[in-house]
Amino acid sequence: MEALFQEYLKAGRDVQTFWENRIAQSMDEFAKSQTFVNTMTRSLEQMLDARKIWETNLNRWAEVCQFVTKRELDEVNRRLYDQNAYLDKITTQLAGIADQLRTQTETLAGRTNA
């Protein structure tokens, strides 16, 4: 009786796995289909349009009420970042020049001693 029950459970699990795999496969295929791509593109476009309208309104209010928006602060941050990057490049170049000068000085000192 127990063996029969176990068989029954196993058969049930097999059927479940079969259908799970079939559903997974067909959903994977659907994700690649043109209908899905079109739907996703449209929803993304709608979301971005809504965001654009919101931002335009916010910028207008910012101009009227003279408050600073996050975008303006971000712009300041970007400029500061660029200055840091520029300074790092200059530091690297200066370090290279210092190395070369040190090598040349050592070479010259060697020649003088010789």
Added chain:
Amino acid sequence: MNDTLTTSARRMIEAAGNNLELATRILERNMDSLLAAPGTPREEPYRGATPVDEIFRFDTMRVLRYRGTAPLTCKTPLVLVPSLINRAYIMDLMPSATLAGSLREAGIPVYLIDWGTPGPQHDHLSFRFFIDDLVSMATREACRDTGAAKASLLGYCMGGTMSLMHCALHPDRIEKLVMLAAPVNFHDDGPLSAWARKEAFDVDTLVDVLGHADCSMLQSSFQLIKPFSSYQKWKNVFESSLDAKASESIVALESWLNDNVNVPGEAYRGYVKLCYHDNALRGGSFELDGVRIDLSTLRVPTMNVMASKDHIVPIESARCLSELVTGPVNEVVIDAGHIGVVMGRKARGMFDTVAKFLRES
């Protein structure tokens, strides 16, 4: 009437003054943190399994050196380049599955580029800035730390594609290149390729409006590649709930999968246009911000590790590398998925193969 106008005007000026004061305070706070970089450590814990030392920092990007007990037998440092989309610690997720830790124990000096958490101040940085400037800083510091003249690169996923481009830009600075599940041909049969092509995806509007590629958007797209996988995942969690090791692994992996970062806007725009829209790498020769990159001139010895069950980077997408470069390419195929290639059980044998490739002269 005049009084009312004067009062309103005064109130408006006061309000504007208060706003300005608030803006100045915010600006000062940002200035402090920005002017402090590079060099000043900021609190952002490293969540990997192996202990690390920070050897360099530029704003949020930092270079971490892995500590290890084994003596260093390889002189050339190895710099790990992760993807910009996910966190860097996937290459060092758990003590039992760590690529970085295994390579360090094999005697290789291993360094990791941790991109950190990008903010709006990084949105204008071009894709080339990451590939060229930031990777150059990392290799320079790794070379300085070890005293070597050249460094090797190991890139995972998008980081592999970035490493390949860096090698093509500076072949004289790179000793060897290892690519792990890194796409080269972006026009394949996969869903990501279908979604991100020019006809389907207007990346300009996305970046112009949001300023960056939002992590929640990217995360949901990755989940939609296999829509039924969420159900199957939770079923697996239930079935393996009595197995402590499996549960630990699931928790670690899921924590990483959901620990997402935004991708800076211009870099994302550059990447999508260059790779998904134009499929420029497949052609072998292309322009990146006015600089010509020709993969056919690349002679750096390369190892290309691919995963046969990879649904994000199909094997055909990675395999075409050997047709594009002139140098020798060792191909290794592992029976694993996109994440399994870097931390799965089947990947552990590959760690030794990579270590051997890096050590041999």
